[in-house]
Amino acid sequence: MANTWFESVAEAHRRAKRRLPKSVYGALVAGSEQGMTLRDNIDAYNEIGFAPHIGDLPDERDLATTVMGQDVSMPVLISPTGVQAVHPDGELAVARASAARGVAMGLSSFGSRPIEDVVAANPQTFFQTYWVGDRDAIAGRMARAKQAGAKGMIVTLDWTFSEGRDWGSPTIPERLDLKTMAQFAPQGITHPRWLLRYLRAGHLPNLKTPNVDADPDPAAAPTFFGAYGEWMQTKQPRWADIAWMREQWDGPFMVKGVMRIDDAKRAVDAGATTISVSNHGGNNMDGTPATLRALPGIAEAVGDDVEVVLDGGVRRGSDVVKALCLGARAVMIGRAYLWGLAAEGQAGVENVLDILRNDIDSNLLGLRRASVRDLTRDDIIVPPSFGEKLSSRTTGPAESVRA
Template sequence: MAKPEWLSNPWKQNPWFESVAVAQERARKRLPQPVYGALVAGSERGQSAGDNQAAFAEIGLQPVVAGQKKERSQATTLWGQEISQPVVISPTGVQAVHPDGEVAVARAARDRGTLMGLSNFASKSVEEVTETGARTFFQMYWTGERDVMLHRMQRAQDAGALGLIATTDWSFSIGRDWGSPEIPEKVDLKTMVRFAPKVATKPRWLWTFGRTGMIPDLTAPNLAPPGGVAGPTFFGAYYEWMNTEPPSWDDVTWMREQWKQISGGKPFILKGVSRVDDALRAVDAGVDSISVSNHGGNNLDGTPAAIRMLHPIASRVGDDIEVVIDGGIRRGSDVVKAVALGARAVLIGRAYLWGLAANGEQGVGNVLDVLRMGVDSALRGMGVASIHDLTPEHLLVPEGFHRTLGAVPAREGSHAAPAAV
């Protein structure tokens, strides 16, 4: 039997990693420091980014000593699609950690039977991603004039996107206590010379790009203007956002109505909900789903961990719309805790980016496999046959864990009040 390539090639290592933590460590070793720093850093002091992970450790699971289920199911439906596990790819910006970027991520999601979220700040076009056969949901920020936003919606629909994920609360904090990573306007010869000392120590990362003849692309092709070819740089997109008036709830309703008309009724998801009153407004605006999220701690620092805000929101609107969560998911038990507290599924971001950096498409698939195995292990240990059977009673949640922002008293005959856990 031939030896695996990683045994005979000094540039290779055993490609399998057994946890997201190992994927992160491999990404750290492989990537130039500014690139890795951009993946891990939250805004300002990183309070929200840190709490997103730490909060999961405060929740315990209740095991059984006998009566475990021989067969366990993770299959569910989300946004009108059947998925093999309650883990979905969250849209993230320019994925220059690997030359295949979002295309590699899409293939891994396709092969694992789950959904692909694609940012309009992605480094690959929506057409390239949907051509992989991945079931793609296009994420769009509230930036630009309305005719520009309509163009982006139509382009996503024409490419075959199955739904729209709207982010209306984006902000960009340049103040990070550990220093913000430098983001060049474009990658040209002058930039490469300036960054050479930082990337020269990462030859494997250079070799990955070098063998394709590519250089990291920091433009956003999905933001190309009508009739245009090239998209703006990061700073061009930032300028557009700075000159766009912040949206009202009427604007959210307009966005949903326009997408429904363009797409023929495909799902509309609002990402970034942290408050009960905003969740109720989202229901009134006609959205199909919300993601309870503080955007990985990259927006307003000091926002509670997403998992702390999940149950108060899901218990109020979970019977009306599908509720998902993103932020801090690193292991299968985290997924189980989120589903037990009311999430239909979770969205992952940094976890798959580390997998992409560590081993491309296979690394992303590895992350999804690790999470699948972790969910299965937790279900077995608790004697649960299906993720649909999970309830808060399967958890040990400390007093005062939940954070109810924007509390609204329940009206008789309306959304139920949050249940005590």
């Protein structure tokens, strides 16, 4: 029997690349335009060093923390990602894996599995949405998430519908009819393991988005591009709209996509309990700096008012530790767990989480820290040129947010 275990996220990535059809893999790794932000998200971690100790090291280390009201086993969360066609179990495999490892999960409103099923698999689920449709539609979507048992709400704001990638945009079909299946057949045939998984599961990749509507009936769900089209046609939200969303949700509320200090302050004014320093994994405006560079200024400005988490480029437990040293409460991972999912399904996601856990623990030992909550900037070496505070200006009084 083949060994399914892998020792690094990089190996999960290599397996995912081998096993996924070109179009599916391209959708997973793509960044916008030149991919500068995509690369910088990863490269920024290499500019930070550690200042380790060699004596009086702790025999036991505590990785547990609390994020958005949930006790989690380590400072890592599953970031919400759209339709997960890398494996037939999709979000359900991720939910089961994260639950098994004591990790909270973010579920995308553009995901392929109903929120009711995902919450059943991992009760520590946060629901993510965009500003799509009118207020009635948005309120209905949020009410459904609350009824399903979601523990928190995530609203993602960092998306400008940018198009064009220097290496070519992946081809994603609207639906899997006979014509489309014939078109993509060569990719499936050349990647038999991916295709065989779906054949064994008894269904083709699900390209519908069953969480966009308030109606839980899967038959009523729009396709991914149907939902995306509605999103493109919806007028952009104002901060007052985000404050209104916060009023509809009486639990933890995250604003995701913050890269500037003034926006972080506006999110706090709008009632956010958590903000995510994020550039959409390099898929938004290319040329935006790495999230790790923006993190220290934002954490310093609003870290006493809200929880600050980070996503973007996390591939190792040492990346997690560096983010915590710079002010994050936790990190969110996206591509890392999707590679594990593509490589080995639920077991692959568990493998990725175990790699991160072991690496975090090892780094705590070397830094002589008994808990992730004890990490400080003194544990790392930050070059003077690292990062920049992206605007400490505010754009108006707090009262204007509640207009």
